[in-house]
Amino acid sequence: MPADPTPTTLTAEPGSSSKAHFPLDAKFPVYAIAWTDDSTVLLAGGGGSSRTGVKNRISMYSVDPKKRQLSLVTEHELSKEEDAPMTMAFDRTAKALVAGINSSADQLKKGVNENLRVFSYDEKSITYEKRKQTFTSVDPDHYQANPALPFARLHRLTSIRNSQKVTAFSRSTPPLLAAGSTDSQLSLVTYPGLEDVLPTLQYEKEEIYDADFDDSGDMLVGTSSNKLCVWSTKVADKEATPEPLQVIERPVLKKELACTFRAAKFGRAQTAFNLYTVVNASPATRVRKPPAGSQKAFVSLWDARAWKLLKTRTVSQKPVTAFDVSEDGTLLAYGSSDLSVGILDAVTLRPILTVLHAHDFPVTSLKFNPSASILISGSADNSVRVIEVPSPGQRGGNSTTYTVLFTLLILILAILIQMTFGEDLLRVARSVL
Template identity: 40%
Template sequence: MRAQHTPHFLTAFPVYSSAFLSPTHLVLGGGGGASRTGIKNKLRVYDVSEDRSITLVDELELERGEDAPMSMATHLEAGTLACGVNSAEEKLSKGENENCRVYAFKEQKLGLLQTYGTLVSGDLDDFQKVTVLSPDGKLLVAAGTTSLQLLFFPSLAPAALALKTDKEIYDVSFSKNTLVVATTDNLLVYALPAAASKDSPSKNKKKGKQKAAAVPELELLRTVDAPAAVSGSTGSTFRAARYHPGNSDILYTISNTVPARSRTKKAAPRQAFVCKWNTTTWAAEKVRKIGDKGLTCFAVSPNGNLLAFGSSDYSVGLLDANTLAPLLTILKAHEFPPTTLTFNPTSRLLVSGSADNSIRVVSVPDSVGKSSWAWIIIILITLLIALLAFAVQQYA
C-alpha cells in the first residue's frame, strides 16, 4: 500500500523529539546538544496542514550550554508540554540540573511554567531520555538512564519516591492502575500509588523530612522477560513499550536481538521484533519479525489502529495494531536513522524526525488501520460469489 509523504529539511536543526499540541500544531525538540557545535538547541512549533506542508509558528531558543530536548510529551487539553533539557555544565557541576521542564503554548507562543530536577545519579552524561504523561494528564514520568521519577503534572511535585533500576531504561507506559518500565533486560510492572489518583498538590505545601515521608514507594508487581520467540539463543533488548490507548489489556513492545559473539563464526544479523501482550496473563499473544536491522523509535496511533516504527536502515513503517501485519514501508525516509515518531491526535498524520536535520510528514491512507476482519469478510464473500457463479455455469 502506498502513502503520500513529504520531506522537510530544517537548516542546522537535528531533531530528537516530537509531539503534537493539537491536531495541527507540532512541536519539535532538537539542536547540537551540550557540545560546542555551534548548532543552537531549540523548541520549535510548526503548523502542519492536511496537505503535509509546514509553517513555523514559534521558536524558543534554549540558554547557552543547555542540552537539546531529547524527549517530550504533551497535554492536548491544557496546551502544555513536558520535556527533558539538561542545564548548562556549570549548573550540572553544582548538582543544580533542572532537567524536567513544563512549557505552556498560549497565543502561539511557548512559555516556561515549571522546572524540576529528577536526575540524581551524579553522572554529567545522564539525561532525561523518557518523558511520558498518564492518559488523564495528572501524572508525569521523567526517566534518565537508570533512574525514574513519578511526578504530579503540571506542578512537578513528587508522586512517588525516585526509582533506581539495574538496567538501562528505554521506555515507560501508563495504564489506569499500573506503570510499565521497559529496560534492556525486562519489563518492570509497578502499581500506581493510590494517592497518585488525587489532584496534584503544590510543591510548597510540605518541605524537608515531612514532605519525603508523605511520598510513597512504587510497588513492583512483576517482572516480565522477553518471549522465547524473540530472545532465542542470542538474547534481546526491549526498546519500547506502549499500552493500547483504548484497552489496557493490550501492551505492545519492540525488541532488538543481540547476536552472540564468536571468534569462529560470523555474527548473526541483528533482528527486530514487535510483540502484542495480554496484560492479564502477561503472555505474548503475537510476535512478528520486522526486519534485520534494529528499531530506533516506536509509536501507537491515538485511535489504537496503527503501530509505527523507525528502523536503523533509515526506513519508517506502519503495522496493523490487531494483527501486526505490515501495511506500508517508506524506504530511505531519512539519511540517518529516525529518532522520533508521533501521530497527530486524529491519527491522520504521522511525523518522523531524524538527526539529519529533517522531518517527514506522512498522510495515513484512509484504508489503513480499518478492521482486518472487514477485508477478510469481503474476500470470502467475493470467493463465494465466484464459486457460485462457477457452479451455475457447470450445471447450466
C-alpha cells in the first residue's frame, strides 16, 4: 500500500477547541517531539514496519498559534522496513538530532540493531549522518508496546522488546548523549564521536523509562519502574563498573497499592538544584475494575543536593505517560492516560492549566518550546495538540512572588503605623504579626 503524502499545512477546524489550545490531525502516529527554535518543531513517528501505508518520518513544521496551524518545512522519510522513531533528542548548538529507531527484521535476526541514529539539520533539510548500536541484547521474537499505548497490538504500532526507549542530550560543551533501552541498559556516549564514556549501566531486568542530565552535565539520572539511579558523568576509569551517586527506591503508600516510577528530570536554570519525579500508583493485584482512588499519579519535588523530598502533589487519577520541564525551569508538563495534559508551576507544583481531553489516545510525548510559551503534545491517534502557555502574569505568580509581595506589604504597613500612631502601637502590631 503506497504511503499517503504528507500535508503541507495542518490547520485546526473552526471552533474545534478553546482559544488557548487546539488539536491538529498529523496524519501519522506521533511518538517523539523536539523544538529546534521557538517556532519550529520536529515530529517523529509513523506506522513502523507494518504494511499500513503510514510512512516512518521525522517532519519539521513551523508553528503559528495565531493562525492555529503547522506548516511543513521539510521531512526526512525513513525506511518502511524498520521501526518508527520512538524517541528523539537534539542539540541546538551542534544542530544535531538523535533518534531511537530499531533496525529491520532481517538485521535483528543477524543480531544487529543499530538503534541510535544521528541526523543533522538546518532551516530547510534533515540529513542522515550515522548510526550505532548502544545495547547488546537483540530479541526479535518478543514485542512490547509503548506504556502509553495499551491499544498498540490492535494497530500493530509496537516496538521491538529490546528497543531504545529514551534519548537525552546533556547541556554541557561538548555534549554527552544518553540512550536507555527496554532491555535494562543505559548507555552514555560522547558526541559527535559516539564513544563510550562508561560501561553500559545495567538495571537488573527493569525497563528504562527516562533519562536526564542536570544543567552542568555532571550528573545523569536513569529511571526504571523500581528505582532512580543518579550517576556521575565524570569518571577516571572508563573500564571500571561505576557506582551510583544516589539511589531512590520507589515509594510505598499502602500494601494494596503498587507504586512505580515513570519519569525523573532535573530542574533548569532557577530550579537547577531540583529533581522532579513522577510516580504512578495502581492496585497491587490485578482487578477487572479498580476501586475509586486506587489509581493515581503524583509529581514530587526533591532537593538534588541533599536528596531530600520537599513536596508532592497528586496530578491525575490515572497513570502519567509523558513528562517535561521547561528550559527556563519554571514549568512542568505531564500527559495522563486519562487523555488529559496538564501544566504545573515548578516551584509550588500548583496547577496552572489542564486540558481534559487533549487526545483520543494517551499522550506519547510532549515538549515546551525554548521560551515556554507553547507546549505541544502528541499521540498515536495521529494527532498533536498545540497549547499556548499562560504568561507569568496570567499564572497568578508563584510562591516566591507571593512571599516578596507579602513582605513588602508588611513593611509598608509597619511604616504607616509608626508614622501615624508611634512606637507603642507599633510594638503591639509587631506582637500580633
